[in-house]
Structure formats: C-alpha cells, structure tokens
Amino acid sequence: MSIFVLRNANLLDLEEGALIDGMDVVVVDDRIADIGRGLVDPVGTDAVYDLRGLTLMPGLIDCHVHVTASHVNLGLAAKLPNALGVIRSLPILRGMLFRGFTSVRDAGGGDWALAQAAQDGLIEAPRLFPSGKALSQTGGHGDFRARSDQLEPCACSFRIGNIARVVDGVDDVRRAARDELTKGATQIKVMASGGVTSPNDPIGNTGYSMDELRAIVDEAAAWQTYVMAHAYTPRAIKRAVEAGVRTIEHGNLVDEATAQLVKQAGVFVVPTLITFDMLSSEGAALGLPPESIAKVDDVRLVGREAIAMLHRLGVKMGFGSDLLGESHKHQSEELRIRCEIVGNLETLRSATTVAADILQRAGTLGVVRPGAVADLLVVKGNPLEDIGVLTGQGEGLSAIMKDGRFVKNELKARTSVARVA
Known part of the structure; x- marks a missing residue:
C-alpha cells in the first residue's frame, strides 16, 4: 500500500469552476481517499508534500x-x-x-x-x-x-x-x-x-x-x-x-x-x-x-x-x-x-x-474527489487565469501523478509522523 498526503493545495474544482485554497488530499494506492482542510496523516503515510502556492488539478x-x-x-x-x-x-x-x-x-x-x-x-x-x-x-x-x-x-x-x-x-x-x-x-x-x-x-x-x-x-x-x-x-x-x-x-x-x-x-x-x-x-x-x-x-x-x-x-x-x-x-x-x-x-x-x-468514466477520471482515480497535476500557477502554465512540454508542472504513482515529481517531501486518522 502507498499513501501520499498533499497539503495546502489550491484545488481546482472544474465542476464548480473554482479554485479552493488550503485543501489537503490523501491518496491511497491508486485512489483519492479523502479531501478536506487539516486532515490527519493516515497511519503508514509514505510522504507528505506541501503544495502551498501551487495548483492541484485532475490529469x-x-x-x-x-x-x-x-x-x-x-x-x-x-x-x-x-x-x-x-x-x-x-x-x-x-x-x-x-x-x-x-x-x-x-x-x-x-x-x-x-x-x-x-x-x-x-x-x-x-x-x-x-x-x-x-x-x-x-x-x-x-x-x-x-x-x-x-x-x-x-x-x-x-x-x-x-x-x-x-x-x-x-x-x-x-x-x-x-x-x-x-x-x-x-x-x-x-x-x-x-x-x-x-x-x-x-x-x-x-x-x-x-x-x-x-x-x-x-x-x-x-x-x-x-x-x-x-x-x-x-x-x-x-x-x-x-x-x-x-x-x-x-x-x-x-x-x-x-x-x-x-x-x-x-x-x-x-x-x-x-x-x-x-x-x-x-x-x-x-x-x-x-x-x-x-x-x-x-x-x-x-x-x-x-x-x-x-x-x-x-x-x-x-x-x-x-x-x-x-x-x-x-x-x-x-x-x-x-x-x-x-x-x-x-x-x-x-x-x-x-x-x-x-470516456464513460464520469466521476472517476477528470475530477479530484474521494473515490476518483488519483490522476493529478501539480501546476506552477493558475490555469483559470493563464492557460500557458499547461502548454509546452510540461515545464509548468511540478508533479504528475497517474494511478497514485508519481511519474514526475519536483516536490520536496517530508516523512510523515503517522497519526491515527
């Protein structure tokens, strides 16, 4: 089992069309397990990443x-x-x-x-x-x-x-x-x-x-x-x-x-x-x-x-x-x-x-919500204001996660002090 916690993200909710600040996202294996503010690290967390100032959005x-x-x-x-x-x-x-x-x-x-x-x-x-x-x-x-x-x-x-x-x-x-x-x-x-x-x-x-x-x-x-x-x-x-x-x-x-x-x-x-x-x-x-x-x-x-x-x-x-x-x-x-x-x-x-x-995958792909597949992008900027952060060859992406696994990761992690959620 792998567990990652992404903290303090500006979460891009494309269903609502809004950027929500200060959100935590817990990824367990290939799924998003929890979303909220001030979430406790689950027992067994592998790494915690502070996304302050960065945008988190679906792949x-x-x-x-x-x-x-x-x-x-x-x-x-x-x-x-x-x-x-x-x-x-x-x-x-x-x-x-x-x-x-x-x-x-x-x-x-x-x-x-x-x-x-x-x-x-x-x-x-x-x-x-x-x-x-x-x-x-x-x-x-x-x-x-x-x-x-x-x-x-x-x-x-x-x-x-x-x-x-x-x-x-x-x-x-x-x-x-x-x-x-x-x-x-x-x-x-x-x-x-x-x-x-x-x-x-x-x-x-x-x-x-x-x-x-x-x-x-x-x-x-x-x-x-x-x-x-x-x-x-x-x-x-x-x-x-x-x-x-x-x-x-x-x-x-x-x-x-x-x-x-x-x-x-x-x-x-x-x-x-x-x-x-x-x-x-x-x-x-x-x-x-x-x-x-x-x-x-x-x-x-x-x-x-x-x-x-x-x-x-x-x-x-x-x-x-x-x-x-x-x-x-x-x-x-x-x-x-x-x-x-x-x-x-x-x-x-x-x-x-x-x-x-x-793709007949509504609710499991293209969204950041509990139960959805953990396909996530960490973006250097706000795509709602500047689409250029998503163009080119991925230079504007600090991290890319597919199925709960990082395929690109420029973030600095801290080891979790595991607490019971």
Missing part, C-alpha cells in the same frame, strides 16, 4: 490521438513493420504523459497491447482507451492505397502503424467491429466522411451507407460501448447522428441546423484545431503528400467558427489534438486555441470533466 484527457501515427504521411506509417511501429510510438506516448495527459483516447491505430503495457507500467504512457483499427470503406478516409494500386483485399488490419482497416458491406462491417472489440477496443471508430490525410476522398464525401453505419453502432451497443465518427460536413454529421454514433470527431464544417440536431441527440463533438494549423505550417516539410496539403484549408479556416457556434448553442465538446508524426509536440497548444474561443474554464472542462464523460 488532462485527450479524446482524439493517434499514438502509432509516427509519420505525418499516414501511408508511410501504415507500411512500417509492427516492431518498428511500436517502438516509434513509445516517445509519442511518453511525451503525452509528461505534458500532463494522463488519459488518451486513441482514434485509430493504438491497440489493447499498448494499453495493457501502459496499465502494467511497462512503458511510460497515459492510460489508453484504444479503438483498434478505425473502420473505413474502400476509398474512404482510412484507405491509403494509391489510385494506381490494384485494389485487392486490404491487408491494412495487420500493421499497427495503419490507423484503419478497409471493410465494406453490412455483414463485413459487423464482423470487423466484433473483431476490433474482441481484440480489446474500448470503442469503435468509423470514417463517416472524407478526410485530409487520405489520398483519394474529397472532404465532402460521405463514408458508408446508413445500413452499414447502423450495423456498426449496433455491434458497439451490444458490447456496451459506442461509436466515434470522423465527420466534417453537415450531411456526414447528420447521417452519423441518425445512425446512433456518440461522438463526432472534428465537425469543422457543421452548420447551425446540424449543430442543433447534435445537441438534441446528446451527441458530443471533439474538435481538433491544432492538427490543421500544424498540417498547414509544417505538413509539406514533414512529408505530407500534395493531395493532402490541398485539402487542409478546406477545414482549417472554418474550424474556429464551428467551435464558437457549438459553444453558443451549448453542444458538449471534448478536447482533441489529432496530431501526427513530429507534430505531436504541439498537443497542448490546442488548449490555447480553445481558450481564445470559449475561455479558460470551458477549455479545461473539455479536457477533464467533459472528456471523462465521453
């Missing part, structure tokens, strides 16, 4: 990452041998953790094995909610084959660097969804529209028939989970919502009527603005193909307007970054972009309480 959650996307050209990443694909994912995962993201939802590529390695402490990584391979129709956003290829059955489901698998037809998408769920996917990702980084599909394309989309949703529901859908346009978003998906990824081209439909259905949206900024500024130099570069501004220039409208209408939005290759280092800059549009508090909620709700 951040990124709801849209691709941890195996080690190259901005996804077609090249898809061809990597599995061993190399895994090895190249390790610094990506470590970087996320040390930026304060203690949980991430992988939107295609990351699998059960990586999630288990993170859980077992074999690698430095956030808690991973993997989708396995996203499902894409032939010629859809997950099909990285060139037009010149002979389109034989795709072997894309066998390589970890490939974020998707190509599958068509109601029976086959059912089988593919069951396969990914059996392999450990915690939710299913479906490509419901065209995309930027795939070679052949214009942004305005839709992905899958309604029968195929509904079959995928049915299979996820049978496993007591849900579907997340890549979708940009009003038509693609509307079809996905009507099919029963739970989260819309990106949504840059959404219009007000469709946004109202999203809200009425209780569907979440996970915008991902930073990736389009980076693809625009860095993509060509990092190897993004010309056919993809030509599509970036189709979604980038309207993304901020979409977030402003969704916020105004009260649509629930989670935090997502969706970065690729060397651009992963810009992950926390999504926080700054969001703050400029919706303010600090709603931005922080998108990466904590709302994100936990998306």
